[in-house]
Amino acid sequence: xxxxxxxxxxxxxxxxxxxxxxxxxxxxxxxxxxxxxxxxxxxxxxxxxxxxxxxxxxxxxxxxxxxxxxxxxxxxxxxxxxxxxxxxxxxxxxxxxxxxxxxxxxxxxxxxxxxxxxxxxxxxxxxxxxxxxxxxxxxxxxxxxxxxxxxxxxxxxxxxxxxxxxxxxxxxxxxxxxxxxxxxxxxxxxxxxxxxxxxxxxxxxxxxxxxxxxxxxxxxxxxxxxxxxxxxxxxxxxxxxxxxxxxx
Amino acid sequence: xxxxxxxxxxxxxxxxxxxxxxxxxxxxxxxxxxxxxxxxxxxxxxxxxxxxxxxxxxxxxxxxxxxxxxxxxxxxxxxxxxxxxxxxxxxxxxxxxxxxxxxxxxxxxxxxxxxxxxxxxxxxxxxxxxxxxxxxxxxxxxxxxxxxxxxxxxxxxxxxxxxxxxxxxxxxxxxxxxxxxxxxxxxxxxxxxxxxxxxxxxxxxxxxxxxxxxxxxxxxxxxxxxxxxxxxxxxxxxxxxxxxxxxxxxxxxxxxxxxxxxxxxxxxxxxxxxxxxxxxxxxxxxxxxxxxxxxxxxxxxxxxxxxxxxxxxxxxxxxxxxxxxx
Ligand SMILES: Cc1cc2nc3c(=O)[nH]c(=O)nc-3n(C[C@H](O)[C@H](O)[C@H](O)COP(=O)(O)OP(=O)(O)OC[C@H]3O[C@@H](n4cnc5c(N)ncnc54)[C@H](O)[C@@H]3O)c2cc1C
Ligand SMILES: Nc1ncnc2c1ncn2[C@@H]1O[C@H](COP(=O)(O)O)[C@@H](O)[C@H]1O
Numbered sequence: 001x002x003x004x005x006x007x008x009x010x011x012x013x014x015x016x017x018x019x020x021x022x023x024x025x026x027x028x029x030x031x032x033x034x035x036x037x038x039x040x041x042x043x044x045x046x047x048x049x050x051x052x053x054x055x056x057x058x059x060x061x062x063x064x065x066x067x068x069x070x071x072x073x074x075x076x077x078x079x080x081x082x083x084x085x086x087x088x089x090x091x092x093x094x095x096x097x098x099x100x101x102x103x104x105x106x107x108x109x110x111x112x113x114x115x116x117x118x119x120x121x122x123x124x125x126x127x128x129x130x131x132x133x134x135x136x137x138x139x140x141x142x143x144x145x146x147x148x149x150x151x152x153x154x155x156x157x158x159x160x161x162x163x164x165x166x167x168x169x170x171x172x173x174x175x176x177x178x179x180x181x182x183x184x185x186x187x188x189x190x191x192x193x194x195x196x197x198x199x200x201x202x203x204x205x206x207x208x209x210x211x212x213x214x215x216x217x218x219x220x221x222x223x224x225x226x227x228x229x230x231x232x233x234x235x236x237x238x239x240x241x242x243x244x245x246x247x248x
Numbered sequence: 249x250x251x252x253x254x255x256x257x258x259x260x261x262x263x264x265x266x267x268x269x270x271x272x273x274x275x276x277x278x279x280x281x282x283x284x285x286x287x288x289x290x291x292x293x294x295x296x297x298x299x300x301x302x303x304x305x306x307x308x309x310x311x312x313x314x315x316x317x318x319x320x321x322x323x324x325x326x327x328x329x330x331x332x333x334x335x336x337x338x339x340x341x342x343x344x345x346x347x348x349x350x351x352x353x354x355x356x357x358x359x360x361x362x363x364x365x366x367x368x369x370x371x372x373x374x375x376x377x378x379x380x381x382x383x384x385x386x387x388x389x390x391x392x393x394x395x396x397x398x399x400x401x402x403x404x405x406x407x408x409x410x411x412x413x414x415x416x417x418x419x420x421x422x423x424x425x426x427x428x429x430x431x432x433x434x435x436x437x438x439x440x441x442x443x444x445x446x447x448x449x450x451x452x453x454x455x456x457x458x459x460x461x462x463x464x465x466x467x468x469x470x471x472x473x474x475x476x477x478x479x480x481x482x483x484x485x486x487x488x489x490x491x492x493x494x495x496x497x498x499x500x501x502x503x504x505x506x507x508x509x510x511x512x513x514x515x516x517x518x519x520x521x522x523x524x525x526x527x528x529x530x531x532x533x534x535x536x537x538x539x540x541x542x543x544x545x546x547x548x549x550x551x552x553x554x555x556x557x558x559x560x561x562x563x564x565x566x567x568x569x570x571x572x573x574x
Contacts, residue, residue: 013522017386026390093356094365122385122502123368125356128324132360137325137434140353143496153437157496158349159505160259160448161441165323168433177486177503178496213365218393222384225528228549230540234562237534238570240550245532247511248478248572 001055001147004109005046006100007074008036009067010120023218035070038115040182041175045145046113047078048180053147056080060103062096064088068198075193076185082198085206092212093121097129102206104134109170111152116141116174127174137167143178250283253340254308255331256301257350258289260441263297265451266346268306268412273373273405275307275413277342280375284309286338287419290327290426292320302421307413314424321439322350324357325431332361333426335400342379344370347404347506348450359402366402367394369506371409387502388525407450408508408529442497446481449498454480454511457500457527460487461516461537461556468493470557471515474564479574483507483527485517501526516556519544536560 011017012032019026035043046057059074061067062085071082085099104112117124131138139145143162144155147169156163157176167173185193203210231237242248252274257264267287274285287308289298298313312334318326331354335343343358345351347369359366371391372382381394381403449455456475458468468482475482484494486501500507502525512530517523519535519542527533528547535548538555545551552559567573 011386013387016521017389019390026386092365094359097360117503119502120386122387123366124352125359125366125368128353128356129360129366131324132328132357137431138353138357140324141349156349158439159264159450159497161439161495161497163439164437166435166437171433178490213363213396213398214367215395215397216392217380217395220391220393222388222391222528225533225547225549228533228545228547228551230545230551230553232552234552234559234566237550237552237563238566238572241511241532241534242572245511245549247532248567 001049001053001111002058002107002109003046003049003055003111003113004058004060004104004107005042005074005079005113007039007043007059007061007070008118009033009061009063009070010036010118013037013119019219019221023220025219033066035073036115036118038117038119038175038177041177041179042113042115043074043077043079044180044182045175049111049147058083058107058109060085060100062087062091062099071198072193073185075196076189077183078189081196084198084200085203086200087203087210089210091210092214093123093125094129094213095210096126097133099203099206099208099210100130101133102208104130111147111169112172114172114174116176127172131172136171138172139165139167140174141176142173143176145173145179250281251338251340252278252281252283252285252342252344253335253338254285254287255345255354256287256289257346257348258291258294258297261291261294261297263301264346264348265412266348266407269407269410270344270346270405271307272410272413273370274342274344277373277379280373280379281341283341286340287311288331288334289313290319290330291315292317298421302419305414305416305418307416308419310422311419312422312424314426316426316428318428318430321436323431323434323436324353325434326428327354328357328361330426330428331358334424335362341399342401342403344403344405347406351404355402355404362400362402363398364400364402365396365398367396368404369406370403371406387521388528389521406506408506442495446475449481449483449500449505449507452481452507452509454478455483455507455509456480456513456515457483457485457517458488458494458515459485459517460491462488462493465493470560470564474513474560477564477568477573485523514544514548515560517544518542519547
């Protein structure tokens with residue numbers, strides 16, 4: 001079974017982002033980058049599928065040359081081959097989906113595993129858009145995945161509970177955090193990854209116009225909450241909630 | 249082309265309140281585009297619900313209902329082509345749904361069908377030489393202002409940023425026959441609803457949320473007692489949900505639910521940025537944590553540095569004694 005999985009290079013989620021004083025973007029000096037957390041779950045699931053069914057895992061990233069690092073991380077975890085679609089532009093999810101659609105058409109995988117959301121731009125769009133452009137079914141927010149007889153059965157985390165959906169392959173599946181426990185890259189894995197094939201393509205190689213449909217005009221900080229107070233007892237808390245906050 | 253189309257969300261034939269917030273967003277957008285607010289209800293046996301939406305005075309101009317076996321259970325593959333078709337027929341330049349798992353699943357698929365640029369989690373819409381939207385990102389640490397350059401604009405709406413309207417004029421109710429065929433590549437299997445008598449997290453006036461510090465599912469019982477006394481809902485941090493102390497559906501944060509109740513109790517929650525992203529908009533925040541250095545105290549209006557196992561039962565008892573429950 002051929003599985004394609006996507007990884008986005010994002011700012012380290014444990015770091016606080018700073019906004020440029022002129023509101024034109026975020027400060028990138030000294031910022032650390034890593035693989036989008038949800039994509040780690042996607043890569044792990046892709047490798048598990050390969051371990052269970054045989055086949056190949058192809059990992060794709062759209063981003064700058066430096067995103068080679070995130071592709072190598074996925075290769076070190078156990079993916080077989082990488083493709084970087086190189087661009088320095090900050091793309092919207094729609095442009096990413098249109099680029100990925102060309103790669104999927106060329107590679108013809110049976111399952112495409114993605115993260116449900118990139119934790120920098122928090123959009124939660126690319127998987128569903130990719131499915132739509134390809135006319136494939138989609139199973140988002142996956143916490144469980146089983147593949148048999150050309151169909152995938154996917155447990156999904158939805159508001160109000162969980163739901164189960166079956167999709168005919170080829171399909172797009174987006175990972176939620178409880179899908180699996182992503183493995184760490186082992187030292188031999190890291191060494192092996194250096195020799196695994198990694199192709200670089202440009203958006204124009206794929207014939208895709210990457211003009212964004214959504215333009216960001218301004219970045220600003222959210223309103224800060226006023227500093228609160230420490231109370232020293234339950235009685236004091238009740239009094240504050242009742243008389244000051246009028247919350248009871 | 250200036251109308252605004254809202255896709256109504258319902259579960260088991262009950263309207264979700266997040267739809268009403270989305271209608272308020274749509275009304276504000278329509279005032280800027282000079283169009284009308286159309287609401288689309290897809291389902292089977294949903295006439296009563298559509299009627300309630302039309303007569304309720306929630307701010308819509310027209311409510312369209314389409315009953316079909318294709319729509320009995322929600323599937324993006326069946327809903328998206330129908331929504332895109334209706335958007336074209338109505339000349340709806342803005343197509344929106346709540347930013348719930350339903351809207352997040354559906355709207356991007358519709359956007360691609362319409363060639364629309366998409367805005368996730370809109371918290372504001374205004375005009376500045378064209379429609380502009382504000383949306384949070386980076387776990388709500390940044391707000392961006394965006395423009396969408398395509399004729400169709402797809403939006404998911406963060407419900408906590410828009411109140412439900414009441415007392416507006418009733419809407420016209422129309423029946424649509426979309427003659428939609430079901431996809432042969434996607435099947436609905438089941439929906440396992442977490443049954444609860446408590447209000448939904450996204451609607452609740454009071455939320456009592458617990459973290460990993462509670463150490464077990466049984467210990468969440470004391471939060472449930474406090475929540476029940478106050479007529480509230482119970483929430484959880486991701487660490488608590490991951491540890492099996494609470495259902496996943498209770499998770500609040502960047503990757504869970506975004507809530508903004510009147511009163512939020514964070515009990516034994518450290519206050520990681522991913523958790524804060526889901527509750528910073530609450531009106532009054534109370535933090536109970538035994539670690540005075542916990543970051544949750546930086547956003548709390550009232551902090552109590554104490555052991556949750558002592559003070560939560562004490563709080564419940566004293567509120568009850570003072571007759572301060574609901
Ligand atoms: C991509 C990504 C997405 C994420 N999304 C979310 C999300 O949506 N929501 C979310 O919540 N998290 C999310 N997280 C996880 C987040 O980073 C934190 O790990 C998590 O919020 C921590 O949960 P916690 O505060 O319950 O646990 P901890 O950080 O372990 O904190 C436990 C707290 O309990 C206190 N405590 C212990 N015992 C007691 C006691 N007896 N009385 C009082 N206090 C006590 C401790 O002092 C401590 O502050 C995400 C992480 C990532 C990487
Ligand atoms: N630049 C990118 N390169 C590779 N994959 C991406 C990129 N952007 C988004 N994705 C994938 O799409 C998912 C959803 O992204 P988003 O719609 O941006 O929230 C991510 O978890 C990734 O798997």
